[in-house]
Amino acid sequence: MICVNGNSTDKRIADKCSCGNAAVIFLHYTNRALCEKHFIEMFDRRVGRIVREFSMLKKGDRVVVGVSGGKDSCVLLHSLVELNMPVELIAVTIDEGIKGYREKTLKTAKKECEKLGIEHKIYSFKDAAGKTMDQIIKEKKEIPCSYCGVIRRYMLNKAAKDLGANKLAIGHNLDDIGQTLLMNIMRNEPLRIGRGSVDNNEFVKRIRPLMKTPEKEVAIYAMLKKIELDRKDCPYAHFAFRSHVRKLLNETEEKYPGTKFKVANSYFEMEKTIGKNCTGKIEKCNECGQPCSENICMFCKMKNDLLV
Amino acid sequence: MELVIDNKKKKLKFSGTLGELLRKLGVMREEVVLRVNGKIAPETYKIKTKDKIEIIKVVFGG
Numbered sequence: 001m002i003c004v005n006g007n008s009t010d011k012r013i014a015d016k017c018s019c020g021n022a023a024v025i026f027l028h029y030t031n032r033a034l035c036e037k038h039f040i041e042m043f044d045r046r047v048g049r050i051v052r053e054f055s056m057l058k059k060g061d062r063v064v065v066g067v068s069g070g071k072d073s074c075v076l077l078h079s080l081v082e083l084n085m086p087v088e089l090i091a092v093t094i095d096e097g098i099k100g101y102r103e104k105t106l107k108t109a110k111k112e113c114e115k116l117g118i119e120h121k122i123y124s125f126k127d128a129a130g131k132t133m134d135q136i137i138k139e140k141k142e143i144p145c146s147y148c149g150v151i152r153r154y155m156l157n158k159a160a161k162d163l164g165a166n167k168l169a170i171g172h173n174l175d176d177i178g179q180t181l182l183m184n185i186m187r188n189e190p191l192r193i194g195r196g197s198v199d200n201n202e203f204v205k206r207i208r209p210l211m212k213t214p215e216k217e218v219a220i221y222a223m224l225k226k227i228e229l230d231r232k233d234c235p236y237a238h239f240a241f242r243s244h245v246r247k248l249l250n251e252t253e254e255k256y257p258g259t260k261f262k263v264a265n266s267y268f269e270m271e272k273t274i275g276k277n278c279t280g281k282i283e284k285c286n287e288c289g290q291p292c293s294e295n296i297c298m299f300c301k302m303k304n305d306l307l308v
Numbered sequence: 309m310e311l312v313i314d315n316k317k318k319k320l321k322f323s324g325t326l327g328e329l330l331r332k333l334g335v336m337r338e339e340v341v342l343r344v345n346g347k348i349a350p351e352t353y354k355i356k357t358k359d360k361i362e363i364i365k366v367v368f369g370g
Contacts, residue, residue: 015353026350033350071366175367219341219366220348229366237369246367250338 025220028257036224043221047079047209056167056207061087063167064160064204067113067120068093069105070230071222072171074112076210078225080169081116087167092159094152095124097132101234108228121159128155129303136306137236144236147302154299158290160204172208175215178263179245181270186245193267194274200282202291214260309355313363326361327351339367 017023017035026033034042051057065080067073080089093109095102106122113120126132129151137144160168172180184192210218222229237243252259284290285297292298311320313333322329326342326349342349343362355361 015350022347023350023352024348026352033352036348214338215367216338216341223341223348229364230368231365233369240369243369246369247336250336250367253338254336 024224025217029261039217040221040224043213043217044079044082046213048083050212051083051085051207051209054207056169056209057083057085057087059086061167062163062165063087063089063169063207064156064163064165065089065091065118065169066094066156066171067091067109068171069102069107069109069112070171071227072173072176072210072215072218074108074227075218075222075225076169076171077112077116077118078221078227079209081118089118090163090165091118091120092156092163093120093122094155094159095122095126096148096152097125097134098235099134101232104232105230108230112227121163123155123159125151125155128158129299129306131306133236139306145240145242148236150298150302154290154297157204165204168204168206170206170208171210171218173210173213173215173218174260174264175246175249177208177211177267178249178260179242181263181267182245182249183241187241190270191274193270194276200291202282202284212261212264309357310360311363312361314365322355324355325351326353326355329355329361330363333363335363340364341366 014026014031014033015023017033017038019035019038021035021037023033024036025039057063063080065073065077067077077089077091080087091109091113093106095106110120124132125136129136131139133144133148136147140147156168156170181193184190219229249260249263281293282291283294285292285300286295287300288297290297290299309320309322311318313335322332324332326344327337330337330340330342330351337351341364342351342353343364344353344355345360
């Protein structure tokens with residue numbers, strides 16, 4: 001698909017949309033330039049198509065939307081509202097307690113929910129796990145992201161259950177999916193790929209409407225919709241293996257446009273195949289009653305460890 | 309042209325597209341959004357002498 005100045009197919013002058021207006025983006029994976037209006041239309045159409053294709057939502061669903069206040073989750077909330085489906089949306093923010101980082105995004109989450117008229121609930125690590133992330137980092141020498149990830153996932157699932165939701169929407173974008181696949185392969189943990197597709201009543205069904213939208217497009221959409229962007233790395237992000245994989249994937253995408261879509265499509269194929277073989281029994285945690293694969297869930301193990 | 313990158317301003321002489329400018333500066337296009345004279349623009353935009361270019365980092369770890 002070519003969409004450039006006049007009839008030229010030269011990418012270097014492809015700074016106009018086919019409608020003649022100035023482009024806001026050039027999609028390297030399709031050789032296509034789009035103006036603001038056509039980019040937003042394409043973006044919303046794609047989210048709607050993914051929601052339908054993967055049967056993510058149906059009439060009457062009560063959906064908890066994980067809204068950290070970052071661009072992905074705020075755009076997710078806007079997109080779900082834009083879909084105008086007969087579903088109920090409730091935004092949930094998990095406050096990890098990271099000073100100088102989370103306060104601003106909490107404000108953004110609040111502001112966006114108010115703007116869209118969505119009910120907003122905030123849950124804190126301190127209340128659930130007894131400690132803030134900053135306190136955990138001071139005490140534990142292990143990689144903080146593993147604590148943060150386990151506690152956040154647990155709290156989101158529990159919040160969704162407590163609020164009577166049957167769906168949990170999260171803002172994972174195309175880049176996140178690609179990074180997750182590469183990380184699982186590099187760590188030799190392929191079975192983790194299938195976990196999301198296992199249906200179990202104890203876990204609120206997670207949906208990822210932005211999973212086929214590149215992160216850069218999410219950012220442009222956010223800017224065009226005047227959503228405030230967080231301009232800071234999590235102070236603990238340098239610990240994360242993900243940062244390394246992100247750079248690798250971005251470098252490859254620049255040289256070989258379309259790579260992220262191919263990696264993500266591989267993820268979805270593997271998720272289906274591996275998910276079928278994930279037949280492990282889901283137990284109830286002896287301490288909190290939440291679903292887990294052993295007698296005590298990872299969250300309670302971590303919480304007990306933190307209280308020592 | 310005037311360039312704003314990481315909130316720092318500088319004057320620069322450059323002839324080419326925004327994409328070529330990013331390559332020269334060693335900035336990954338996947339991690340930034342570009343603004344020309346206050347409006348979002350694609351990497352394919354040809355820079356003009358009096359343009360004000362902003363390179364905004366949008367991909368963060370967290």
